[in-house]
Amino acid sequence: MHGAGRRPPLTGGQDRCVSVPTREWQLAARPHGEPTPQDFRLVEREHADPAEGEVVVRMLVMSVDPYMRGRMRAGKSYAAPWGVGETMKGGAVGRVVASRSPEVPEGALVLTDAGWRDVAVLDAAHVRVLPDLPDIPPSYHLGVLGMPGLTAWAGLFRVAAFQPGDAVFVSGAAGAVGSLVGQFARLRGASRVVGSAGSPEKVRWLIEELGFDAAFDYHDGPVADLLAAAAPEGIDVYFDNVGGEHLEAAIGALRLHGRAAVCGSISAYNAVTPPPGPRNLSLLVANRLTLRGFLVGDHTDLWPEFAEAVTGWLRSGELVVRETVRDGLEGAVPAFLDLLRGGNTGKMLVRLAGDPA
Ligand SMILES: NC(=O)c1ccc[n+]([C@@H]2O[C@H](COP(=O)([O-])OP(=O)(O)OC[C@H]3O[C@@H](n4cnc5c(N)ncnc54)[C@H](OP(=O)(O)O)[C@@H]3O)[C@@H](O)[C@H]2O)c1
Missing domain, CATH: 3.90.180.10 (Medium-chain alcohol dehydrogenases, catalytic domain)
Structure with missing residues (x-):
């Protein structure tokens, strides 16, 4: 060097x-x-x-x-x-x-x-x-008003077809994309916003500063159990940044006609061999679930509405960055x-x- x-x-x-x-x-x-x-x-x-x-x-x-x-x-x-x-x-x-x-x-x-x-x-x-x-x-322009911000916007509102009143779970919730997904959902009228992250400090930040209704540290036990405790009535939308155990847990928690925006699977990015997939895919049929992967680059037509709304929330102080x-x-x-x-x-x-x- x-x-x-x-x-x-x-x-x-x-x-x-x-x-x-x-x-x-x-x-x-x-x-x-x-x-x-x-x-x-x-x-x-x-x-x-x-x-x-x-x-x-x-x-x-x-x-x-x-x-x-x-x-x-x-x-x-x-x-x-x-x-x-x-x-x-x-x-x-x-x-x-x-x-x-x-x-x-x-x-x-x-x-x-x-x-x-x-x-x-x-x-x-x-x-x-x-x-x-x-x-x-x-x-x-590299975060909240850039690619990660548009990813959160497109994934939540278009890919997962979020509606006011939906209960939303986002993994990687304290990261660039996840912290915006949870806040966008709250600002647009989610009935419950739940997040998972990797430390007690991050969990505290999600609840105390970002206004999540519940959050958990995924190191504290099986994700399915932690999610069931945080969202006892289930979820309508899952925004997946992590994959693996988180995805399986979310599939188990999604209610009838639930939707998942599959954004990334960071739990497997360093894996040397592919990790096993979710074992509960039969729930896709029983609960008529939709799991949809997406790439932000396919959704650049959303820039104007995204930039206008997010700039407004930044200026009003409603969005924490x-x-x-x-x-x-x-x-x-x-x-x-x-x-x-x-x-x-x-x-x-x-x-x-x-x-x-
Ligand atoms: N589809 C697209 O177009 C698109 C665009 C942008 C980003 N993405 C994806 O979106 C996700 C988030 O991206 P970002 O830029 O916002 O990154 P980020 O969430 O700011 O940073 C990555 C986070 O991943 C978490 N992490 C690392 N290993 C983990 C594991 N084994 N299990 C659970 N969490 C783990 C870490 O937080 P913890 O402390 O919580 O573990 C870390 O802070 C990534 O999967 C990324 O690939 C996709």
Whole structure:
């Protein structure tokens, strides 16, 4: 691993030379089971000056997400695998520090898929200019107002067809997606919101600050028993972030015509052999249940209604947002490894630079 390189200030302009040194994380090896720091390598590189139509972006904050574990694997997951030796990618918000594109001017705040590095030279067509609002921190575009927020929105309202009065159970409830699912359900009139998470502190946070009606630590016993105690009359909607034992327990708790949005199965992401599936699938017939998997990318048409409602809840103070923030590009791998072990409450992020704007 290399140390921090020199950081000459970047300068912009059509005809000025721009020196673009970057540091980037590459995939060094494919993990077997839980990833380790040895599976990653931090390298220094020098990029060519931006060509016509390109911009130089200094990243302010990057996201680490569970789907990245899938990208470390050669086989099929819901995102394409990274090659060994390839610079990894992910959501990041940055400032344009030099531009050769009139559409994306110097100083613009942009969303990119060029995380895992501090500076990137990008095709301007591949970045999205973000509204630069004083009351919306840039990091929100990676969480509550970004991909995880839309995932919660699409999964709850479209995929699980939530209706006011439904009783909702969400696993991974203290994470980026789960903490929003529970709050969206509460704000839209759920009769009961139940969550599961991995520590007593997280359980307390769900109940005392997010307004969940009940929550449990899944380490405290069989999930089916804990769920039965938390939702004695059963549930109408299950939002599955975890899979495995949680999914089986939820199938057992779903009432007639219950629906599950199958969003992820993080309990199996480090598994070396596939874990057994739920043993109670006959309940799908008896209770006319629907289990539906989904990918957020298929639901981008929901952006306008999602962004409008969530911005409103943020401004009215009805939505609680928490982020777990690590510092510096060196902190990206520990942040990612910690995310997979539950080290985050709310969205896990890595702060890369102060915002000059
Ligand atoms: N379908 C899609 O388009 C889509 C989009 C985004 C995310 N996702 C999925 O949504 C889920 C949540 O993602 P996120 O970004 O919000 O991550 P997150 O919940 O913020 O972070 C992951 C959490 O998973 C929990 N976890 C880890 N191992 C576990 C285990 N064995 N059993 C139960 N919980 C475990 C940890 O919390 P605890 O302390 O509670 O264990 C950890 O904090 C993931 O499955 C992800 O793959 C899907």
